[in-house]
């Protein structure tokens with residue numbers, strides 16, 4: 001009986017391996033994530049792999065198991081991210097990206113926050129797949145048109161670097177990798193920490209406008225909504241609070257927090273959680289307008305500023321001034337210098353000087369406030385945590401192996417053959 005079972009098992013596993021090989025041969029290793037996940041699972045729980053017939057192990061089992069494992073290992077290896085993925089195919093990619101960001105940053109420091117935000121908006125919506133960079137496609141879908149993305153900038157910077165990369169190694173470096181590497185350089189030039197990044201991401205062939213509209217948290221969202229939305233992507237409170245440290249650089253339009261100055265939650269009064277002196281300062285910079293008196297939008301809706309999406313190829317898309325909607329410098333003239341990247345943001349939150357509702361609430365609950373306090377007083381801790389969280393964000397839900405494609409222009413998918 002046991003011998004028969006052993007034979008069946010042998011036949012079953014052999015057939016599986018043969019079927020796997022045929023599939024590989026026919027489809028040129030076109031495994032999708034589900035198969036990869038299954039293979040990983042199989043490796044993690046060897047007992048389940050053979051359908052629970054493990055009571056009697058034959059020497060064949062060991063051989064087949066190790067063969068199966070090494071196939072799985074190989075597939076897994078080739079479909080995961082790697083350090084120095086472009087070492088052979090485009091060795092200068094990293095350097096070109098870093099050098100260009102530094103050059104642009106010297107002329108326009110606003111490139112750094114723009115790219116960091118662009119990365120967040122790309123990765124948060126269906127993963128780091130450069131879907132946010134796509135222009136309108138045949139189905140008239142573009143994430144750029146989603147309300148939270150209307151004020152994104154830096155598209156033209158990415159496109160300019162991509163065309164340089166295409167001249168040197170055509171069709172090799174993905175826009176998704178380009179964006180994560182550019183954002184890392186942006187963090188560095190703005191005074192933030194370095195973090196290592198693996199590469200090998202591929203670009204999506206679709207954009208996710210509806211998901212972007214629905215899932216990018218609004219600056220009016222409650223802390224519970226924000227934490228839930230980060231947690232559903234695997235970020236705990238500590239990681240979430242550390243990522244918010246990016247709000248110590250760049251700008252924000254008055255539109256995004258004006259209701260806090262004049263009509264908080266429809267009360268007709270300012271948010272009591274704003275420092276009084278700061279409130280007066282902000283009122284001068286963001287004078288009352290009719291739009292501030294309307295009730296704040298519900299969480300999750302996002303809020304579009306009154307400016308159009310700016311990604312002109314001439315201007316590097318860095319202009320943020322708009323007649324109707326002033327901007328506030330999130331860094332307050334780089335308060336405390338570059339070395340205070342991050343910490344200055346948390347210190348301001350403790351002084352009730354957060355600009356957006358979504359920011360200030362981090363001090364409103366114990367599980368987030370402890371991290372605000374920790375980062376305000378320990379810049380090394382912040383830098384370490386921020387680096388780790390940015391690595392995690394940059395690796396979120398990436399496309400690898402045969403999935404996706406390598407675009408030649410970051411704003412367009414490759415035409416179908």
Ligand code: HEM
Nearest residue numbers: 113114116117120151217218219243246250251252253256
């Ligand atoms: C609940 C989460 C978040 C909300 C609601 C939010 C919202 C906003 C808003 C409304 C602005 C102002 C945009 C403008 O006026 O043009 C902004 C700016 C910015 N955000 Fe966030 N953000 C969030 C999380 C993050 C995260 C996790 C990062 C990065 C890791 C990030 C990076 C930035 C940067 C760098 C800027 C400045 C952009 C610039 O100067 O061009 N944000 N954010």
